[in-house]
Amino acid sequence: MRSIFSSRRAVTLVALVLAAAQLLFSQHPLLKSGPMLGYVEMKEVLLWVQTTQEAVVFFEYWDKENPQERFLTDPVTTAKPMAFTAKCIADRVEPGRAYIYQLYINKEPVRLPYPTEFKTQPLWRWRADPPVFTVAAGSCAYVNEPRYDRPGSPYGSNYAIFDAIAQQKPELMLWLGDNIYLREADWYTRTGIFHRYTHARSLPELQRLLAATHHYAIWDDHDYGPNDSDGTWINKDIAWEAFQAFWGNPTFGLPGQKGCTTQFQYADVDFFLLDNRYYRTPNDCKTCPCTVLGKAQLDWIRGALAASQAPYKVVAMGGQFLNTYAGYETYANLCPAERDSLLAFIEREGIQGVLFLTGDRHHSELSAYKNARGHWVYELTTSPLTSGVNTGAAREINRNRVEGTLVTQHNFALLRFSGPRTQRQVELSLLSTAGEVLWKRTILPSGELAQE
Template structure:
């Protein structure tokens, strides 16, 4: 890394007498939370400065330029500004935007050597309207859209990495490959950065790691053009595998919240980073697997103490929200129930390989969550996870037992409830082939020698089709953007039949 880059990484964290350059846009912009009345754009400046966003409706015949209020960045907040846009937004519309730092326009650029050159196109979308459509318009305005997802993004930094051997991070152009797929949303499924030991010992060290990694040139196009949402795992929370015992978990939460623009972060009565968002007919639950985590190798259950990953309060919040969301929309002539409920967890949920960090290792809490989802009859549950540095699809067929309250016996007796889990890992960190023995693995690949992805990769989820035949198409890509679950003999973009998940097949059995 050049000395200039080293200077601007830490400039906002240094005393003012050491700052000489004019303020610039150091990191971002990055669209985050989007509702029908507000969109948040995340930015970071090189030193304290005013930030303002100008924006205008894309492809409009009359381009009216709108402006956000001025935001002032400060060193105690790592010079971050999360700019709220509220004026003149129209649901479902796309907008182009510009960033002004101290009144001057600033924009990220494509990296040198990439096929596209010049300023990166910057665009956001106001959340589309989908419920309670007025009379005279098409009923149930379902629309197609794409979500990209991945986990485990390690960015090398000389002097702070593992000593000797091949650098742990690599193939950064994977972020450009994701950008080229043109996702509407990007879900970061944990280990979004990797704290080193000099990072997680202080809040300023944590801020420095995020500031460094966000400057990656290959990342800029994706950051500026999709809406980003995130959960954490151990490496973007604190030391390896740590949970609720981390003494700086308050600083970890403050730092995570500072560098993302999720819709919310925990509840007043239940701290954490968990949150919820909706996009069309997809509900997305972003869960916190660290704040309440018992050590994976501990055994509190031997002393009649619960072994927790999510914690009782977070699990009950999730169940209550799932039940509420479904009940609000059933039998409603002006809306429709969410066809898919994506539940994002940093660790794997359904894998049966015996991984001590997987959710199944927290048996009582895991069983309670699964039993409650079955007993409440929640439709369209799909888990998304990362962590393990390989990718796979897992499947659980739960046989209803008709005995709610007895572990493993919830639901309608004799009826099957089917769960799927989509794991996507890793983006740029080291990868491996994964566990050979996993009875839960569901093979979506036509190649008889392949049932999982053992290389750097990412995933896209396409939600398509009319309301009566809604489907989710799952695609895994390598770092160059080549389709990995391609149908044998099919087109380059044609996926296997097993990669298509229909909402009708994910409905819970009903009495």
């Protein structure tokens, strides 16, 4: 109990220090939110920011070991149609180098009460083992706005979780959907949808995390449209425009298609980010041909998994995939035949190292499935960050749940990849709002879970 109390007290102290620091640094009057780090590669890094009104923004950046040589991104003029957001590209970087960056608004430097640094991906192939790196993940982040919220107790709480994530210093953060919660007042207008993104993104407790690690995202129903939205949602293209404006993914949709689908590689791990909303058939349509991903996306993920040479193939998707409980919006409930066909494809092709990463359910758990060829498929579900908790999750029968991994409180996940090139392993852990480890499991190079 003493260690838990000390951990909580430490997190509280850090939060107080940060709050005091923010008082000492008066925010630039034109800065609304950010800066945020988007995608990171060996030769490019995306930097994002939002202003309160039209302004010219750019970033200065320099190698920490060579501060005399400084570079500037191209300037961008923010504009109202895209909620005064801007994306700037740092394209004078080199692999595996640490950089400091400085935001300018209308040629004035913006002082911030926390470090603004990034590190490019290393060039490791043919030179060394792949690096150790950590990915944070979470879903279901509700930020209260009382005048638009339902009456009663606030649905969002424990915003200190974002500082707890930042303290872990992950290289990446994967946002697994419901990253904002569109309200009834937001659904049917561009003004409402962009307002909701702006309100959530400008949360003070979030700013340090935005600046500290590289963020990638998918959406689920609440940052796409109303609850349980599908491909018939009339404003899905407006939601897509807002998603693009506020996130720094490398791409948005497959070539020639819309949506949030994308792919990137960090070190030796492939990440596949799927869209489970834009092409989905209605949940309650009894005569519709059932699909969650749509044919083009389903064909793509099959081919991409088969082509991947990565020891781990992380597949991020809004809703649960392996959970056998046929309820709510689990794949087993919505479209079991499509789920089974993808699992059968993974088995036929002998694909190993598949790890689904999901959110949505307001509880967290690890699921494991061993196919007929003896290969394991895993799913780590992490939810919620700040929204309400599913206190009834223990009553759901998930035959693939790993014993001792069900969590029904605010939490986030960490995935730590390590080991020599041919013996990589990944340590999965769930942490509380205070940064306490709730459980930890390790997937060994063999695909088996390590004995506890």
